[in-house]
Every structure is written in C-alpha cells, then in structure tokens.
Amino acid sequence: MASFKYAIHLRQDSNNAFDQKHPPGIVAPYAGIYRCVVCGEEIGIAQGHTLPPQNHHQHPAGRGRIEWQLLVQAHGH
Template sequence: MASFKYAIHIHQDNSNVFDQKHPPGNFAPFAGIYRCVVCGKEIGIAQGHTLPPQNHHQHPNGRGRVEWQLLVQAHSY
C-alpha cells in the first residue's frame, strides 16, 4: 500500500483514469504508482514506459492474471 507523510502534497482526484486496468507489457498512460489488482504488488513507472510483463511476478494458480491499475498519478509542471 502506498503511503505518504505530508498530505498537503497529495490531491484527491475522482478521475476515471484510476478505474482503468492495464494489461502487462502495455505502455503506462501516466507516470505514477501502479498496483497489481490481484496481489497488490506496486511499481513506480514513468509515463510511456512499459508496464512489467506477465512474467514479472507470478500469481499462484487460480488467483487471476496480472493487471495494473493507477494508484497515484505523478504530475510534472
């Protein structure tokens, strides 16, 4: 689970970009922290970089496939 110290630097956003699930090996549409919806593993990635492939980490049989969901979006101004 992502954590932070200073809430003043975090802005809550109800955008649907946080609801989308992305398959492994696709380009990250946004920079930020992505979380595997099945196991909770988190990764930080730059926009346009490739999300980790299916074999990046394995789930036990029956747990489901790897899907990445944006947890925290990073902005650069």
C-alpha cells in the same frame, strides 16, 4: 500499500484514469504508482515506459491474471 507523510503534497481526484485496469507489457498511459489488482504489488513508472511484463511476477494458480491499476498519478511541471 502506498503511503505518504505530508498530505499537503497530494490531492484527491475522481478522474476515471484510476478505474482503468491495464494488462502487463503495455505502455503506461500515466506516470505514477501502479498496483496489481490481484496481489497488491506496487511499482513506480514513468509515462510512456512499459508496465512490467507477465513474467515480472507470477500469481499462484487460480489467483487471476495480472492487471495494473493506477494508484497515485504523478504530475510534472
């Protein structure tokens, strides 16, 4: 689970970008922290870089497919 120390550096956002689930191996639509919805593994990735492929980590049989969901979006200035 992602954590932070200073809440002043984060803001809550209801953008539907946080509701989308992305398959492995596609280009990340946003920079930030993504979380696998099945196992909870988290990765940080830059916008335009490829989300980890299917063989990055495996789920035990019956746990479901790997899907990445944006957890924290990074904004550059």
